[in-house]
Amino acid sequence: EPEVTQTPSHQVTQMGQEVILRCVPISNHLYFYWYRQILGQKVEFLVSFYNNEISEKSEIFDDQFSVERPDGSNFTLKIRSTKLEDSAMYFCASNSGTGETDTQYFGPGTRLTVL
Amino acid sequence: GQNIDQPTEMTATEGAIVQINCTYQTSGFNGLFWYQQHAGEAPTFLSYNVLDGLEEKGRFSSFLSRSKGYSYLLLKELQMKDSASYLCAVKDSNYQLIWGAGTKLIIKP
Numbered sequence: 001e002p003e004v005t006q007t008p009s010h011q012v013t014q015m016g017q018e019v020i021l022r023c024v025p026i027s028n029h030l031y032f033y034w035y036r037q038i039l040g041q042k043v044e045f046l047v048s049f050y051n052n053e054i055s056e057k058s059e060i061f062d063d064q065f066s067v068e069r070p071d072g073s074n075f076t077l078k079i080r081s082t083k084l085e086d087s088a089m090y091f092c093a094s095n096s097g098t099g100e101t102d103t104q105y106f107g108p109g110t111r112l113t114v115l
Numbered sequence: 116g117q118n119i120d121q122p123t124e125m126t127a128t129e130g131a132i133v134q135i136n137c138t139y140q141t142s143g144f145n146g147l148f149w150y151q152q153h154a155g156e157a158p159t160f161l162s163y164n165v166l167d168g169l170e171e172k173g174r175f176s177s178f179l180s181r182s183k184g185y186s187y188l189l190l191k192e193l194q195m196k197d198s199a200s201y202l203c204a205v206k207d208s209n210y211q212l213i214w215g216a217g218t219k220l221i222i223k224p
Contacts, residue, residue, distance in 0.1 A: 033212075042216040043158065043202065056211050091157055103148070104212065106157040 002026045004107035006092050012113045013082055021077045021110045023092030032075045033093040033104060034067065036060070043091070049075065050097075082114045117141045119215035121203050126221045127193055135188045135201050135218045143208020149177050149188045150202040152217065158202055162188070190220075198222045 005024045013019050025032050034046040047057040049067055066078045075094075079086055089111050093104040119139045127133040139147070146165040150158035164170055164179035164186060176189040188201055200217040207213055 043204075043214040045211055045214070048211065056209055089155075102146075103160045103163060105160065108157050 004092055004094055004105055006107035006110050008110060009108065010111045010113070012115065015084055015114055016081050019079050019082055019112065021090050021112070023075045023077070023107055024073050025075055025092065025094030026105060027073070028096060029094035030097040031095050032069070034077045035091045035093065036088040037091065038088040046077070084114050087112055087114045117207065117213050119203055119205060119213055121215040121218045123216070124219045124221065126223060129193055129195060129222055129224050131193050132189065132191050133193060133220065135190075135220065137186045137188070137203035137215055139184050139186070139203070139205045141205045141207045141213055144181060145206040145208070145210055147179055147186050148204045148206070148212070150204060152200045152202055161201075193222050195222050195224070
């Protein structure tokens with residue numbers, strides 16, 4: 001069964017450093033998302049991406065964040081200058097954009113720790 | 116504002132039935148999802164409701180009442196592996212998923 005994959009599974013970085021989180025969505029999916037979940041808190045929407053551009057973004061997704069689909073398979077989230085409060089699980093998700101349920105399928109997540 | 120409410124935590128006994136409620140107030144409605152999330156793992160899809168009524172899928176069922184802004188997830192014949200958080204999420208008018216904080220379900224033998 002196809003699945004969303006993410007790398008790395010864990011990332012430790014120093015405050016102020018740039019990080020790039022990588023995702024490979026399911027191959028025939030057209031819509032891609034990034035979410036974050038701070039430990040013990042709810043899942044929070046960051047950004048959605050369709051047709052090579054951002055379709056929606058939340059207040060969390062400020063100028064420090066950017067997304068890119070550099071090739072036909074990868075979808076990346078970049079945080080330019082990490083802050084302590086960026087420490088969280090970051091989940092990538094994708095959906096096909098078709099079908100009745102149009103379910104979003106999640107990757108296993110990247111645990112980001114900012115020191 | 117947009118709001119989704121679910122109980123923080125529930126406890127049930129192995130083999131029993133449990134109902135997890137979710138109420139929502141969102142700008143528009145394009146479907147309600149239930150996801151299961153084990154600690155440290157990604158949410159996995161359980162069910163989807165867009166019309167009123169009950170959707171049954173094996174041991175899990177989900178109910179929706181759009182007029183009441185209410186849904187529940189019913190888990191039957193509980194197993195220890197069902198211990199997890201259950202997340203209610205609503206797709207709003209922008210087709211963005213708005214998430215509840217999740218209900219942590221503890222199953223006791």
